[in-house]
Amino acid sequence: MTTSAIAVSGLRKAFGDKVVLDGIDLDVGTGTVFSLLGPNGAGKTTTVNVLTTLMKADGGTVRVAGHDVATETKAVRAAIGVTGQFAAVDELLTGQENLQLMADLQRLGSGESRRVVTELLKRFDLADSAQKLASTYSGGMRRKLDLAMTLVGNPRIIFLDEPTTGLDPRSRRTMWDIIRELVADGVTIFLTTQYLEEADRLADRIAVLDQGRLVAQGTPAELKRQVPGSHVQLRFTSAGELDAAARVLTGATRDDEDLTLRVPGDGGAKSLRALLGQLDEYSINPEEFSVHTPDLDDVFLALTGHAGTKEIAR
Amino acid sequence: MSADSMIMLRRNFKHTVRSPTAVFNAVIFPVVLLLMFVYVIGGAFNVGASYIDYATPGMIVLAICYGLSATALAVNSDMTKGIINRFKVMDISRSAVLSAHVATSMLTSFIAIAAIIAVAFGLGFRPDASFPDWLGVIAVIVLAGFAASWITVALGLFAKTPDSAGMAIVPLILLPFLSSAIVPVDKMGAGVRQFAEYQPFTPIIETLRGLLTGAPSAGDAIAAVAWCAGIALVGYLWSLSTFRKRA
Numbered sequence: 001m002t003t004s005a006i007a008v009s010g011l012r013k014a015f016g017d018k019v020v021l022d023g024i025d026l027d028v029g030t031g032t033v034f035s036l037l038g039p040n041g042a043g044k045t046t047t048v049n050v051l052t053t054l055m056k057a058d059g060g061t062v063r064v065a066g067h068d069v070a071t072e073t074k075a076v077r078a079a080i081g082v083t084g085q086f087a088a089v090d091e092l093l094t095g096q097e098n099l100q101l102m103a104d105l106q107r108l109g110s111g112e113s114r115r116v117v118t119e120l121l122k123r124f125d126l127a128d129s130a131q132k133l134a135s136t137y138s139g140g141m142r143r144k145l146d147l148a149m150t151l152v153g154n155p156r157i158i159f160l161d162e163p164t165t166g167l168d169p170r171s172r173r174t175m176w177d178i179i180r181e182l183v184a185d186g187v188t189i190f191l192t193t194q195y196l197e198e199a200d201r202l203a204d205r206i207a208v209l210d211q212g213r214l215v216a217q218g219t220p221a222e223l224k225r226q227v228p229g230s231h232v233q234l235r236f237t238s239a240g241e242l243d244a245a246a247r248v249l250t251g252a253t254r255d256d257e258d259l260t261l262r263v264p265g266d267g268g269a270k271s272l273r274a275l276l277g278q279l280d281e282y283s284i285n286p287e288e289f290s291v292h293t294p295d296l297d298d299v300f301l302a303l304t305g306h307a308g309t310k311e312i313a314r
Numbered sequence: 315m316s317a318d319s320m321i322m323l324r325r326n327f328k329h330t331v332r333s334p335t336a337v338f339n340a341v342i343f344p345v346v347l348l349l350m351f352v353y354v355i356g357g358a359f360n361v362g363a364s365y366i367d368y369a370t371p372g373m374i375v376l377a378i379c380y381g382l383s384a385t386a387l388a389v390n391s392d393m394t395k396g397i398i399n400r401f402k403v404m405d406i407s408r409s410a411v412l413s414a415h416v417a418t419s420m421l422t423s424f425i426a427i428a429a430i431i432a433v434a435f436g437l438g439f440r441p442d443a444s445f446p447d448w449l450g451v452i453a454v455i456v457l458a459g460f461a462a463s464w465i466t467v468a469l470g471l472f473a474k475t476p477d478s479a480g481m482a483i484v485p486l487i488l489l490p491f492l493s494s495a496i497v498p499v500d501k502m503g504a505g506v507r508q509f510a511e512y513q514p515f516t517p518i519i520e521t522l523r524g525l526l527t528g529a530p531s532a533g534d535a536i537a538a539v540a541w542c543a544g545i546a547l548v549g550y551l552w553s554l555s556t557f558r559k560r561a
Contacts, residue, residue: 052403077405088400092329104321105406133332149400 005030005157005188006051010060013046020046022212023060028205033179033189035203037196037300042209044192045085048161051190052082065157081155085162087142088149091135095126095145098134102152120148124178140171147178157188164198176202196297210304223299232263232275235288245284249275261286318407322414329388330422336384341426344377345433351496352437359497363527367441370434371522372495375515377426378459379490382466383483385419389470390479393560412467412553419463420456427455442528450525454538458518461542462486464549471556490515494523514541 006028013021020043028034038044049055051062053073062069065079089098099120103113121127124144129137134145143163150158160179164172179202183189193199199206200220207217216223236242236259245261246254252263265271272291279286330336351373352366361368392398392411401411431439443451466483473479492506493499493515499507510516517537524530 054399054402074405077403080403082400082403084396084399086396088396088398090325090397091395092332093325097328101321101325102404104324105318105401105404107317153404 003030004028004063005032005065006034006190007063008051008060011047011050011057011062012059013043013050013055013057020212021050021057024209024212024214026207026214026217028188028190030188031183031186032204033183033191033202035199035206036190036192036209037194037199037206038192038209039194043212044194044209045161047209048082048084048159048190048192052080052159053077079155080157080159081150081153082159083143083147083150083161083163085165087139087146089134089137089142089145092133094131094133095137095141096121096130098145098149099152102149106153108152116152120151124148125174140167140174143167143171143175144178147175151182155187157190158182159190161192162194163191164193164195172198196295196300200295208300208303215303216299223303224294226299226302230264230266230291230293232265232272233288233290233292234261234263234279234286235259235290236261237287241284241286244282245279245286248278248282248284316407316410318410319414319417322410323417326388326414326418327421330384330418333384336387337422340377340381340384340422341429344373344380344426344430347376348373348430348433348437359501361498364438364440366434366437366439367527368498368523369496370430370439370441371519371526372490372493373430373434374427374455374522375458375493375495375519376490377430378423378455378462379487381419381423381426382462382486383480384422385415385463385466386470386473386479386483387476388418389415389467390473390476393471394474394476408557409554412471412557415467415470416460416463419466420459423459423463424455441526443526444528447525447528447530450530450535451522454518454521454525454535457539457542457546461545461549464546464553466549468549468552468556471553471560489513490519494519514538514545517541 004027006026008024008026011021011024012019024043024047026034026036036044036047046055050057051064051069053069053076056070064076067075067079069076090101093101096117099117100113103116108116118127121130124147126141126145126148129141134142137145147160147163163179164175167175176198179189179191189202191199191202203220205217205219206223208215208223216226234245236245239256239259242254242256242259242261246252249261249263252261254261263275265275330340348369351369359365389412392415398411402408466486469482470479473482493510493513495515499510499516502510517534518541520531520534521538524534
């Protein structure tokens with residue numbers, strides 16, 4: 001195993017008698033993206049708050065960048081950057097002044113800070129709005145500015161707490177690109193999200209947090225393996241057609257209510273061609289034909305026994 | 315002050331300059347009030363001296379208080395808008411944010427007080443203060459500003475929303491009106507008079523008045539210093555404990 005950027009063992013935190021984190025163990029390798037996935041209220045933000053020294057744990061040990069968060073708080077703070085759920089920008093300052101403020105607080109020299117600020121404004125596509133007050137920025141621009149502020153001191157470990165919640169799809173994609181660039185530079189990313197797709201796309205390892213416990217941990221591929229394999233779903237217009245198809249496709253499971261038939265398979269072109277050939281041979285014409293590969297939503301459902309965030313939010 | 319505090323102070327000053335209503339409250343409003351009392355209302359009071367000489371010390375204290383709502387709002391929006399969490403996870407001094415707000419508040423009130431004194435001179439204010447008396451005036455102003463600012467920072471931290479922070483400051487703004495700022499306490503009705511005599515602003519104002527007329531009273535001065543020291547200490551301790559509690 002490579003060196004750990006973040007090592008957590010037995011982390012516990014309760015507010016009053018409400019247990020929020022109930023013994024969390026995790027390990028994040030240097031230069032990797034770790035995603036903590038879970039619905040609202042699972043304890044993601046509390047985890048981030050403890051790991052970033054904003055909150056004290058009730059039990060367990062947490063080491064970030066090799067330093068204990070409880071006893072070497074200053075060293076931890078010097079090593080990390082944090083972008084929280086709500087854009088922590090100063091609305092009465094311009095984009096440039098916000099970055100300059102960070103540079104001043106990090107004690108960058110005037111030449112160095114000018115270089116860093118200009119570079120970040122350009123990188124985050126904020127150069128045109130650099131002289132405008134942050135209060136006039138759109139949600140996406142604020143998030144970008146927020147992340148840019150986090151990057152001023154060139155932190156090697158970055159915590160992103162739901163960085164794309166509430167962003168439109170285009171801004172979300174921009175944010176993903178930025179995160180990938182950071183990883184390419186060797187930065188370690190600790191990302192929390194309630195979007196399964198986001199964790200799937202970005203993370204090297206994912207831990208699923210549910211009601212204060214980690215219910216699974218692994219690579220996206222490992223987690224997907226924990227759920228039923230891919231399948232083809234056929235939908236018919238009448239029960240008669242469904243019966244006919246079920247007689248031909250013997251390995252399939254039928255759902256009489258939805259008039260659908262689930263045909264297991266590897267989802268490859270060869271098996272699909274064989275299936276289509278079979279349907280053609282027996283003149284079976286499904287109304288709908290769709291290929292399903294398991295996604296993290298399925299994983300979440302399988303692991304926690306209840307649906308993922310989208311369903312909960314509804 | 316630490317380097318962190320200086321950086322925060324610069325930030326606060328940009329804020330102050332950019333929100334004109336805060337500047338209006340802090341500087342223009344006390345001046346308007348002074349003009350109103352001297353020209354419109356003051357003539358109706360018999361204070362035993364020229365009214366402008368009587369009213370100026372009170373207006374100085376009012377000028378301190380009018381700047382406070384801006385301070386409370388600024389402190390509260392730092393806490394509620396999340397920027398405080400950014401500062402907290404950075405390796406910077408914890409109290410820098412708070413002491414910068416206190417400094418900003420005091421500096422704004424000094425500007426307002428300078429404006430009040432300048433306008434008062436224009437209106438015929440003729441103090442009899444000697445040079446040491448003026449030093450005393452400055453000391454009292456600094457002390458009162460320091461105390462009022464710390465208690466305001468505490469209220470701003472304590473309030474859950476900017477609106478309630480604004481409301482929390484209202485008593486501090488109204489209190490000088492129930493002191494000897496505008497009319498002598500002995501002209502007030504029973505009940506109000508006792509309140510006015512024993513509230514902190516009366517000894518502070520009377521100390522300023524004594525110094526400016528060249529006849530300072532030791533009793534008022536001791537009471538004023540004691541009140542200021544007490545209020546500053548309570549404000550400071552309350553601020554720190556609230557700041558630690560609110561993540």
